Amino acid sequence: MSRPRSVERLIESFGRLPGIGPKTSERLTYFLLRSEKRVAAELVKAIEDARNSTKVCSQCFNLDEVEPCRVCADETRDRSVVLVVEDPRDVAAFEESGFRGLYHVLQGRVSSLEGIGLDDLTLTALEQRIRDEPPEEIVLATNPDLEGEGTAQLIVERLAETGARLTRIARGIPAGATITQVSKSILSDAVEGRRPLS
């Protein structure tokens, strides 16, 4: 006997999430079907609420429930420094580490494997920001791995003619680790020890 169609669909849906293989999606599906109905209902509600109440900030491309995001709207932030990150998750990590400047979220990184180029990121918007309200310093805080370093290098070349002062976070993040995985103190040290690129 094959599985009911609705069960197959749920397994397929979980399988589309990052990091979830066929075994895990099957396990999650049967867990939900076995557990109290309330558990599944809460999950559905939480997904809907998060999806419907968040929006992308038109200035920095961070994710928040308000637009512009709370960082961009906060008058007490240091507007002279813009930290360029790959993903809203990185914003959350740098916020935890105590960074008090502004952000620019690239919404990804350059990856030849996935066919993602510089123009697929929010770089045009960053160039516009530099023209409209030039920050004193732009700190490239992409991940310290191959694709993150490559992305930073390409951004340096692209922004060269804007005359912006570019720096890169210090190499203090252990090899193989991403920004979202390391401690607050490592991140604050990485920002503190940033080095000039231009």
Ligand SMILES: [Zn+2]
């Ligand atoms: Zn923002």
